[in-house]
Amino acid sequence: VQLQASGGGLVQAGGSLRLSCAASGRRFSDYVVGWFRQPLGKEREFVAGISRDGTNTNYKDSVAGRFTISRDNDKNTVYLQMNSLKPEDTAVYYCAAALTFFWRNYVRQTDYDYWGQGTQVTVSS
Numbered sequence: 001v002q003l004q005a006s007g008g009g010l011v012q013a014g015g016s017l018r019l020s021c022a023a024s025g026r027r028f029s030d031y032v033v034g035w036f037r038q039p040l041g042k043e044r045e046f047v048a049g050i051s052r053d054g055t056n057t058n059y060k061d062s063v064a065g066r067f068t069i070s071r072d073n074d075k076n077t078v079y080l081q082m083n084s085l086k087p088e089d090t091a092v093y094y095c096a097a098a099l100t101f102f103w104r105n106y107v108r109q110t111d112y113d114y115w116g117q118g119t120q121v122t123v124s125s
Contacts, residue, residue, distance in 0.1 A: 001025040003116030021095030037091035046107040092118035
């Protein structure tokens with residue numbers, strides 16, 4: 001599967017952005033999908049994940065309640081709605097896919113088989 005992330009940009013603190021991860025190739029509903037982010041000079045970290053059918057999600061503690069991950073398998077797309085953005089959310093955001101039959105908290109980079117290119121999110125104070 002090929003992944004294409006988009007939707008990043010510059011936003012003021014308190015604002016919102018919606019990221020999209022569009023997939024092509026193998027049937028998208030076969031994949032668990034996650035969003036990661038990498039602030040400049042720091043390690044890449046897990047942000048949110050969603051099960052194959054969209055019924056299960058998990059979040060990094062610092063974004064829970066502000067970010068919402070969702071998916072539309074008919075459109076082969078996963079979304080990350082980000083509200084109440086903070087300067088510390090500034091990072092390059094990546095989507096990733098794991099070919100798996102099972103749902104659990106896939107939070108490690110090594111849990112994922114495919115990666116899209118990043119999209120920059122910058123939150124100004």
